[in-house]
Amino acid sequence: MNIDWQAFVLTAQLAGITTAILLVVATPLAWWLAHSQRPWVGWVEALVALPLVLPPTVMGFYLLLLFSPGGGPGAWWLTLTGQSLNFSFTGLVIASVIYSLPFATQPIQGAFLSVGRGVIEAGATLGASPLDRFFRLVLPLSRRGYLTAAVLVFAHTLGEFGVVLMIGGNIPGETRVVSVALYEAVETLNYGSAHTMAAILLGISFVVLLVVYGLNRRSSFRLGSGV
16 A cells, blocks of 8 residues: 655645645735725625635636746746746645635634624723734634634645646645545555545544634633633
């Protein structure tokens, strides 16, 4: 039985980097979506949520064109670094960030909305600056949203297939993630390896969800008991 452990390491790196980037990128976006009164907020929300309903291969196809050296961001990146975004780990990261954006933005936006303006206004009356109010009040009260966002993004990136296959292809050690390795094992009738890789992914996903639900329950208990 041949298990591609290199694909597991690459997938974990991709999921970790994507999660870290999105927790930063989604924070100002979620804050703006939660509090902006602009009439076109709904358009931005729809655009952010588009990966939830758009087939992965469709998004992968358009990103493949966008990343191509022929023009746009792909040409700019090639000029800057001398490397193509397509079929590269950097391209996988950017594609994963775009594809997983709603999985980070929506939980954080919901957490910001649950804080309420009353808490923020109370901090303002006590003389706290906007940054102090955000870091001392909003962020601690939104930790469950951030935890949910981190888990959803990480788990979603682990299971990505259509987008990563379109953008990265199947280059061992560079773009070959677990979902692609699993697909190849099934295609070559190597069901033993496919079963093992699928079972490992299933176990990782279950453990991650178990930890998250446990932390959320503990957090809810502390809030309910006033700790």
